[in-house]
Structures are given as structure tokens and as C-alpha cells.
Amino acid sequence: xxxxxxxxxxxxxxxxxxxxxxxxxxxxxxxxxxxxxxxxxxxxxxxxxxxxxxxxxxxxxxxxxxxxxxxxxxxxxxxxxxxxxxxxxxxxxxxxxxxxxxxxxxxxxxxxxxxxxxxxxxxxxxxxxxxxxxxxxxxxxxxxxxxxxxxxxxxxxxxxxxxxxxxxxxxxxxxxxxxxxxxxxxxxxxxxxxxxxxxxxxxxxxxxxxxxxxxxxxxxxxxxxxxxxxxxxxxxxxxxxxxxxxxxxxxxxxxxxxxxxxxxxxxxxxxxxxxxxxxxxxxxxxxxxxxxxxxxxxxxxxxxxxxxxxxxxxxxxxxxxxxxxxxxxxxxxxxxxxxxxxxxxxxxxxxxxxxxx
Numbered sequence: 001x002x003x004x005x006x007x008x009x010x011x012x013x014x015x016x017x018x019x020x021x022x023x024x025x026x027x028x029x030x031x032x033x034x035x036x037x038x039x040x041x042x043x044x045x046x047x048x049x050x051x052x053x054x055x056x057x058x059x060x061x062x063x064x065x066x067x068x069x070x071x072x073x074x075x076x077x078x079x080x081x082x083x084x085x086x087x088x089x090x091x092x093x094x095x096x097x098x099x100x101x102x103x104x105x106x107x108x109x110x111x112x113x114x115x116x117x118x119x120x121x122x123x124x125x126x127x128x129x130x131x132x133x134x135x136x137x138x139x140x141x142x143x144x145x146x147x148x149x150x151x152x153x154x155x156x157x158x159x160x161x162x163x164x165x166x167x168x169x170x171x172x173x174x175x176x177x178x179x180x181x182x183x184x185x186x187x188x189x190x191x192x193x194x195x196x197x198x199x200x201x202x203x204x205x206x207x208x209x210x211x212x213x214x215x216x217x218x219x220x221x222x223x224x225x226x227x228x229x230x231x232x233x234x235x236x237x238x239x240x241x242x243x244x245x246x247x248x249x250x251x252x253x254x255x256x257x258x259x260x261x262x263x264x265x266x267x268x269x270x271x272x273x274x275x276x277x278x279x280x281x282x283x284x285x286x287x288x289x290x291x292x293x294x295x296x297x298x299x300x301x302x303x304x305x306x307x308x309x310x311x312x313x314x315x316x317x318x319x320x321x322x323x324x325x326x327x328x329x330x331x332x333x334x335x336x337x338x339x340x341x342x343x344x345x346x347x348x349x350x351x352x353x354x355x356x357x
Contacts (some may be wrong), residue, residue: 010350018085028069034059062091075336081113110345122279142296153265245294
């Protein structure tokens with residue numbers, strides 16, 4: 001699908017804006033290794049990726065975004081701090097809504113800086129906001145790090161916490177797990193299986209490709225889970241309170257400080273939000289009216305693990321986000337083979353921005 005001249009002009013304007021802030025202009029191949037990328041994106045993008053096969057390079061994917069390949073490049077160069085900008089097409093299936101484009105241009109701004117993460121968050125947010133200046137858009141923000149810290153601080157088993165962390169980006173599954181882990185009784189079918197003299201017979205003859213050792217390990221894990229005490233109702237209520245927050249950022253910060261009294265594990269994450277809001281204010285962002293949602297970002301890319309944000313058409317609730325972004329520190333550790341560099345970035349869709357002018 002050809003890109004309009006107007007979109008290309010707007011894309012160049014945005015890329016030049018970010019380059020003027022010190023960002024190095026970079027490119028990424030349209031075809032990327034599927035083995036490397038798909039595990040990093042999460043369920044939504046994996047299901048919408050265009051896959052193909054190369055006789056020499058194996059399974060490949062049409063570039064679904066720029067962040068992962070840019071992180072790969074950065075971790076190979078080992079430059080720090082660094083800033084990058086890029087412009088080009090990304091490709092995603094739109095099976096649920098045929099009216100949405102399955103290929104479109106993204107322009108991004110990525111900052112790798114471990115000296116002042118709060119300042120980097122504010123820098124990227126302010127840069128994206130500047131690129132959208134004059135448009136009828138509103139900003140929404142959140143912080144995945146608060147929920148992650150809350151889960152890690154629960155008084156329950158490591159296995160249960162790992163399961164909850166794995167499903168943070170799947171709200172329905174996360175809610176179901178919280179409900180199950182907070183219940184003192186074991187489902188009848190599972191209780192019967194675990195109480196059987198030979199669970200393998202109860203499980204049936206067909207175990208698929210799993211070995212007896214793998215099945216036994218799963219049964220042992222289920223028995224350990226059944227023996228674990230339920231998560232306290234008070235802790236579940238605190239998680240619910242965090243997820244239910246939807247107010248201006250200063251009011252949310254105040255509420256989180258109150259929650260931290262009963263859930264000290266989120267204390268550092270709350271301090272990070274405080275520092276970020278101060279840094280944003282220093283850059284001229286009106287934080288007093290900035291929206292913050294406790295559950296924001298949980299249906300976006302799974303590599304975000306801290307600050308998340310998006311810009312939306314003010315009077316078009318059905319309109320896709322014009323810009324999105326967030327912090328992805330853990331992604332740099334995955335692609336850097338253990339060497340992590342705090343990083344945050346954001347992207348703008350110039351075609352959607354033009355539609356609001």
C-alpha cells in the first residue's frame with residue numbers, strides 16, 4: 001500500500017524534530033528474525049505478525065515495530081547514553097477490524113540513559129507531545145512497574161508470583177489467577193487428580209509430547225500450589241485499589257502513597273513516579289491535569305515494564321492512539337545477554353496525526 005506524500009512529509013518533519021534533539025537517525029531491516037523477535041512482543045503482536053521463510057535465514061517476520069531491532073543495535077554498539085530516531089513502515093494483521101491499516105509509518109524517539117531515568121521518561125514524553133503540538137489530543141499515562149512491585153511483594157509462593165507477573169498483560173487471566181490464589185479451596189477436578197494413587201491414570205493415557213518426568217513435575221507443582229495458603233483478602237484489595245486508580249497524576253500519587261503504607265513493596269515505584277512528575281513539570285508538562293490510570297498499558301506491548309503513555313484524539317474515542325510509548329528496561333537485559341541499560345521510547349503515527357489537523 002503506497003504511503004501518501006503528506007504522510008511522508010510529516011514523517012520527515014517529526015524525524016527531523018527528534019534528530020534536532022540529539023537523536024541519531026537509524027534504520028532497521030524490514031525482514032527481521034522471527035526467533036529473536038516474536039517471543040519479546042507478547043500475544044497480541046505475535047498473533048498479528050506476518051511470517052515468511054528464508055532458505056538461508058530461517059523463519060522471518062515483517063517488522064512489527066522498531067523498538068526491538070533498535071535495542072538489538074544499541075546493545076551491540078554498547079554506546080551509553082544514546083538517542084535514536086527512525087521513520088518507516090511497520091506491518092501488523094488487523095483481523096479484528098478490517099478498517100484499520102495493516103501497514104503504516106511510525107516515527108520514533110528512543111533514549112538509552114541510565115544516569116537519570118526519570119528525566120529520560122520526561123524527555124521522551126515531552127518530545128512526543130511537542131511533535132503533536134496543536135492537535136486535539138489528550139495524554140494518558142500509567143506505570144506497569146507499580147503493579148509488578150505489588151505482585152512481587154505479595155505474601156505468597158514464588159511460583160504464584162511468577163504466574164501473576166507472566167499474565168500482567170492479560171487482564172482477564174490475571175484476574176482469574178488472583179481469584180484462584182485467594183481461594184482456600186482447590187477445584188474439585190484438580191483435587192481428585194492430586195489425591196489419586198496414580199495421577200497418571202487419572203490424567204488419562206494421552207500425555208501428548210510430554211515425558212513422564214515433565215508430567216510428574218507439573219503434578220508436583222500443582223500439589224505445592226494446593227498446599228499454599230491463599231493470598232490474603234487485604235492484599236487482593238490493595239491490588240484492586242491500584243488497578244482501579246484513574247485520576248490526575250498528583251491525586252494518584254497521593255493515593256499510591258497511602259497504599260504504600262500497607263504495601264511497602266511499591267514504595268520505590270511510587271518514588272519513581274514522584275521524580276518523573278517533577279521532571280515532567282520541569283519540562284513544561286501540565287502534570288496537574290495529566291491523566292494516570294492504574295491499569296493503563298496492560299494490553300499493549302509486553303516489553304514495557306515501567307512508565308507507559310499514549311496520546312488519543314480528544315473527541316474520537318474510537319480512533320487508534322496517535323502516539324504511544326513507555327519504558328522497557330528488562331528488554332535491554334534480554335537482548336544484551338544480561339547487560340541492561342535503562343531505556344524509554346515513543347512512536348507517533350504521522351498518518352493519524354494528519355487526520356486530526
